[in-house]
Amino acid sequence: ALPRDLEGRRVVVSAGGTREPLDPVRYLGNRSSGKQGYALARVAAQRGATVTLVGANTSELPDPAGVEVVPVSTAEQLAAAVRDAAPAADAVVMAAAVADFRPATLAEHKIKKTDDMSAPTVPLTRNPDILAGLVASRPKDQIVVGFAAETGDERGSVLDHARTKLKRKGCDLLVVNAVGEGKAFGTDDNTGWLLSQQGLQWRIPLGSKSRLAATVWDAVGELMRQPGQR
Ligand code: C5P
Numbered sequence: 001a002l003p004r005d006l007e008g009r010r011v012v013v014s015a016g017g018t019r020e021p022l023d024p025v026r027y028l029g030n031r032s033s034g035k036q037g038y039a040l041a042r043v044a045a046q047r048g049a050t051v052t053l054v055g056a057n058t059s060e061l062p063d064p065a066g067v068e069v070v071p072v073s074t075a076e077q078l079a080a081a082v083r084d085a086a087p088a089a090d091a092v093v094m095a096a097a098v099a100d101f102r103p104a105t106l107a108e109h110k111i112k113k114t115d116d117m118s119a120p121t122v123p124l125t126r127n128p129d130i131l132a133g134l135v136a137s138r139p140k141d142q143i144v145v146g147f148a149a150e151t152g153d154e155r156g157s158v159l160d161h162a163r164t165k166l167k168r169k170g171c172d173l174l175v176v177n178a179v180g181e182g183k184a185f186g187t188d189d190n191t192g193w194l195l196s197q198q199g200l201q202w203r204i205p206l207g208s209k210s211r212l213a214a215t216v217w218d219a220v221g222e223l224m225r226q227p228g229q230r
Pocket residue numbers: 075094095096097098099100127128129130131132145146147148149165
């Protein structure tokens with residue numbers, strides 16, 4: 001039987017990948033399936049938590065039992081939904097792949113090709129870093145968890161980069177996944193490392209996304225039981 005260690009806790013999980021519209025029919029997107037975030041939400045609910053799951057373009061996935069799902073598409077919509085739910089949460093886990101950039105303008109009509117064989121240039125603008133914003137405005141004792149999808153296969157460089165990211169973002173825990181070439185995105189298995197702001201580091205062996213979710217909630221539960229530790 002699963003532990004009920006999240007009974008009475010309220011958690012927010014973001015999942016999926018944002019889509020940034022370019023014109024009425026096109027968008028910039030990414031390969032996130034939402035499966036890891038859905039596993040996090042499902043496992044948290046099974047362990048007793050009240051869960052809000054903000055899903056970016058995850059309509060293909062079944063809603064996890066007993067979880068409130070808020071569907072969104074763009075980074076700005078995801079930011080608004082997470083900001084609505086976060087103040088009441090004991091923990092926020094940002095598993096969504098949020099676009100760093102969006103097209104600077106949204107064309108009113110479909111962008112058309114012209115006879116001169118020229119191609120348009122698409123100016124981009126930065127999206128806000130939702131995770132960093134959450135950390136900056138969080139209630140005392142709220143646990144914030146980030147995800148980092150890193151390419152590159154040299155262990156040292158991925159972890160060094162992740163440590164720097166953890167410091168910069170200021171979250172309590174960072175899950176580091178190697179992505180690319182069939183790893184993580186869209187698959188049912190996942191692997192990586194879990195890094196804590198205090199400098200602890202756990203290797204997450206290749207296993208199901210539910211297993212990884214359980215490891216994350218174990219670490220979150222540990223931090224919840226020792227408030228003031230961060
Ligand atoms: O910097 P990077 O995109 O690798 O950081 C990934 C983490 O930051 C994830 O937890 C993701 O949900 C979050 N993020 C965010 N807002 C962005 C970009 C990423 O909250 N604009």
